[in-house]
Each structure stands twice: as C-alpha cells, then as structure tokens.
Amino acid sequence: MGKSQRRKAGGDQFDSSDADSVSSISTGLLELANDTECLNSQEFELEKYIDDLYEKRGSTREKALSRLVDAFEGHVLLKFVENKFITLLNQYINSIKRGSTKEACLASRAIGLLAITVGAENNAHEIMEESVSHLSQALISGSDAQKKSSVLDCLAVVTFIGAIDLAETEISLKAMWQVIYPKSGPNVGLVKKLPSTVLAVAISAWSFLLTTISGWRINPDNWKESVAFLSTLLEDNDRSVRVAAGEAIALFFELGILDLHRSDHIDIDSLNHEVLKHGMLTYMQSMKAKILAKANDLSVEAGGKGTDKKNLNDQRDLFQKILDYVQTGECPEISLKISSKHGLLRASTWTQTIRLNFLKRFLGRGFLKHAQDNELLHDLFNFEQDKTVSLSSIEKKISRSEGDKGRTQKMKKDRKLAQERKRGHLITQEE
Structure with missing residues (x-):
C-alpha cells in the first residue's frame, strides 16, 4: 500500500498530529530494536571469542584475544563483564603462562583493559589478587622485550585500580623496580641491561603506580636508591628514557621526597636519630641540586643534525616545567x-x-x-x-x-623564567 493510500485510508480516524505521533513512536521503536539487535549481535560475537580462548590452536586464541582487545578498547563493556570477568581473567592468565609472545602480550593488555572496565570495585581487587603473582613471574622468567613491556603495563594497571593498601602496592612497585634497576633484585649477575624502549615503558608504568602512594606516610630512607638511580638516567643516551625519568623525578618533587621539610606525606620522624635525620636532609638537598643542574641543561639542549625534533621539544618542555614548578610551586595544567x-x-x-x-x-x-x-x-x-x-x-x-590573553601572559612568564634559568638564577637559589 502506497503512502498516499495509507493517509487516505486513515483520514477518518487520525488527524495530522496523530500521524506524526505514531510516526515518532514507530521510529523510536525501530531505533530501539536496531540498538538491541546490534547489542545482541556484539554479545554473540564476544561469547564466540571467549569460547575460542579454550582452543588448543594458538593462532585461534591469538585471534580471539585480538578481537576482545579491540572490543574492550572501543566500548566500556561493564554490563557484559559483570558475570564473566573471572572466566575472562582465567583464560587470559592461561595465555600468559602457556602462549607465544604475541599471545602473552595480547593477554596482558586484555587483563589491563578488563581492570579498567571493571573500575574501582571489589572485582578489581579480585583481578589484582589473581593476576599479580603470574605477572611478576612473567617478568622474571621472560626476556622478550615486547612481552616484558606489556606485562609491566598490565601489572601497573591492575595494581593501580585493585590495590586496597600500601602493602599491596609496594609488592608490585618492588617487582617493577627490580626490572628497572636489576641490582636491587636477587639475580644481579643473571640480568641483562634492558633495551631503552623497555626501560622507558618500565619507568612510565612504575611512576603511574607510584602516584597512588601520595595518601600514605612515606619513609624517605626507602627512596634514596630510586632518587639516585633515576638521576643517573637523566644522562642516558636515549631521550625517551630521560623524559620518563624526568616525569618520575617531577613526582618526587610533588610528593616531597626531594623537599623533605615541605611535605606532609614524609615521615621524617621515622628516622630514629637526629644524626640520621640531618644526614637524610643533607643527602636529599645535594641530590636536588644535582638534578636541577641537569634539568637546566636538558631544558635548553640544542638539537643537532638528524635530531628528532618532537622528542627534543618534549624533553625541553618537561624539564622547563619541572624547573618552573620547583621555583614557583605551580603545576603544569x-x-x-x-x-x-x-x-x-x-x-x-x-x-x-x-x-x-x-x-x-x-x-x-x-x-x-x-x-x-x-x-x-x-x-x-x-x-x-x-x-x-x-x-x-x-x-x-x-x-x-x-583565553588568548591568558596564554600570552603565561608565555611572557615562561620566557622570563627561561631567561633567568639561562643566567643561572634558579640554580643559584637552590644551592
């Protein structure tokens, strides 16, 4: 029946507003039906991928993991995982333990995405409890750079979201730090130097997890090794490593680890002798001066032929912001x-x-x-x-x-601070 015939047939019963109302309702029901059909179709596909995780063929599991990762990246599938997160987690862990490097990398990413999807709920703590030991073992047993990077990121994410106290956080921080600084671990002679790409990822993941300790009282003596080693990485040949170390050091300044007398989080009284307190303050002050001197150099580093301009600008920008923060107390926004x-x-x-x-x-x-x-x-x-x-x-x-006016004022302020740094004013103040 044509459109004109439908209108004529219904002319005795409906006016135009009734027709519009019916049309609107019909459109709404159609859209709802389409959305429901799409959702059901997506769930059907996801269920199929979960089934494929049980297959013996590694390539089948890899494909399923890849599809699940894509789905969890593109959607916040909270309702879907409510009753399935344990099933998913167990299969992901199996893939880390028995799968190829590619499969383990995908599974690590999938666990991280699962934790981010679940959010800060009880399920997140269960994800952390079930996965941390397996992830830590994967860090020790594997030497593949790509797998190590994926596991480090995953360990940081699940602990960040799922840990409920400092003790749980410290377990993961320690495992990650032993990768960053092998001399702090038990197998010093057996560990090779990390590739720069993995080292930068490791520091980034460790710093991300370290941001959670700001609500706890901090014993400054526990951070001497970290401060000392990260300060040496400011002279690393790889710029990505220098930038990652710089971000960690910026966090040290914010937490008060490099400014012991300025922080409410630092438990300086935990040092049980005045000599120890004085020695710790002196040590951190000397490290602060060393770090600021190097930061000053990195903030104005010249670019030679063939230099990666973006990475160079990122480095300059970061260390200028660190210097500005130390001088003014203003955080970058x-x-x-x-x-x-x-x-x-x-x-x-x-x-x-x-x-x-x-x-x-x-x-x-x-x-x-x-x-x-x-x-x-x-x-x-x-x-x-x-x-x-x-x-x-x-x-x-x-x-x-x-907004332009505010940015212009900020640029003028930044230029003034940069000029002062070049003249050495900031370093003089800190010494």
Whole structure:
C-alpha cells in the first residue's frame, strides 16, 4: 500500500498530529530494536571469542584475544563483564603462562583493559589478587622485550585500580623496580641491561603506580636508591628514557621526597636519630641540586643534525616545567577536550599529568571512548562540561580572546623564567 493510500485510508480516524505521533513512536521503536539487535549481535560475537580462548590452536586464541582487545578498547563493556570477568581473567592468565609472545602480550593488555572496565570495585581487587603473582613471574622468567613491556603495563594497571593498601602496592612497585634497576633484585649477575624502549615503558608504568602512594606516610630512607638511580638516567643516551625519568623525578618533587621539610606525606620522624635525620636532609638537598643542574641543561639542549625534533621539544618542555614548578610551586595544567558533548578532562598536578600520559599511551585509540564513558577516568581527573558549547558565536569569540590573553601572559612568564634559568638564577637559589 502506497503512502498516499495509507493517509487516505486513515483520514477518518487520525488527524495530522496523530500521524506524526505514531510516526515518532514507530521510529523510536525501530531505533530501539536496531540498538538491541546490534547489542545482541556484539554479545554473540564476544561469547564466540571467549569460547575460542579454550582452543588448543594458538593462532585461534591469538585471534580471539585480538578481537576482545579491540572490543574492550572501543566500548566500556561493564554490563557484559559483570558475570564473566573471572572466566575472562582465567583464560587470559592461561595465555600468559602457556602462549607465544604475541599471545602473552595480547593477554596482558586484555587483563589491563578488563581492570579498567571493571573500575574501582571489589572485582578489581579480585583481578589484582589473581593476576599479580603470574605477572611478576612473567617478568622474571621472560626476556622478550615486547612481552616484558606489556606485562609491566598490565601489572601497573591492575595494581593501580585493585590495590586496597600500601602493602599491596609496594609488592608490585618492588617487582617493577627490580626490572628497572636489576641490582636491587636477587639475580644481579643473571640480568641483562634492558633495551631503552623497555626501560622507558618500565619507568612510565612504575611512576603511574607510584602516584597512588601520595595518601600514605612515606619513609624517605626507602627512596634514596630510586632518587639516585633515576638521576643517573637523566644522562642516558636515549631521550625517551630521560623524559620518563624526568616525569618520575617531577613526582618526587610533588610528593616531597626531594623537599623533605615541605611535605606532609614524609615521615621524617621515622628516622630514629637526629644524626640520621640531618644526614637524610643533607643527602636529599645535594641530590636536588644535582638534578636541577641537569634539568637546566636538558631544558635548553640544542638539537643537532638528524635530531628528532618532537622528542627534543618534549624533553625541553618537561624539564622547563619541572624547573618552573620547583621555583614557583605551580603545576603544569592540561586541558583535554573529549568532545563538545562530554566536556573536558583537566590535569592540574604532576600526579594527574603522569596518570593521563600513561592512560593515553596504554589505551591508545580507546582512550577517547573511555574518557567519554568510563567513570573511572572521570574520578581520576577533573571532569567538567565545556562551558563554551552553549555560548553564542559572539560569546565564543570573547571567550577565545580572553583565553588568548591568558596564554600570552603565561608565555611572557615562561620566557622570563627561561631567561633567568639561562643566567643561572634558579640554580643559584637552590644551592
């Protein structure tokens, strides 16, 4: 029956508004049916991939893991995993223990994505309890760089989300630190030097997990080794390692580990003798001066022929921000627009900046979706609506003008600080 015939046949019973109402309801029901069908189709596919994880053929398991990783990157599948996370976790752990390097890497990533999806709930703690020992063993037994990097990231994520106290966090921090600094572990003579790519990932993951200790009282004596070793990495040949070490050191400044008398988190009274207290203060002050001198050099490093300009600019920017923070106490701020609908994520401390950088790297192309829909990320950062969305074109122009003015003032301030650093004023103040 044609459209005109339907209208004529119903003309005695409905007016035009009734027809519009019926049309609207029909459209809504159709959209709901399509959404339901799409959801059911996705769940059917995911169930199939879970079944494939039990297959003996490694290539089949790898393909299933790859598809599951894609799904968990592209969607926040909280409802789907409510009754399946233990099944998924057990199969992921089996893949780490018995699978190829590729399979173990995919499984490690899948566990991390599972923890991020579950969020800070009881299930997250169970994921951590079940996986930490297997991940730590994989770090010790394996020598493959790619696998080690994936396991390090996974260990950082599951502990960050699932740990409930400092003791649980310290277990993972220690396991990761033994990878970063092999001399701190039991098998010193058997461990080879890490490739620079793995070392940078390891420091980044360790720093990410270290951001969780800010709420606990810190014994400064426990951090002497970390401060000393990371300071030597500022002279590493690889720029990515220098940047990763710089972020960790920035966190040390924020936590007060390099400014013992300024922090509420440092338990200086745990040192049971005045001589020890004085020695610790003196040591950290000398390390602070050494680090700032090197940071000053890295913030103005010249680029030679063939230099990777982006990495060089990242390095300069980071160490300038560290110097500015030490001098002014002002943390760098990051404002990340998620979308016009979902608003902004803001990072206003070194802790938040390190968390943001790590999660952007770990989630990759899935970061935007999780930033929009995952409550865990909203809790970690200052999440707010973009106030310019509802403004008129004139109001938006005024807002941009005010923003440009603020950025101009900040640039002038940054240039002034940079000039002072070049003249050595900052280093003189710290000595």
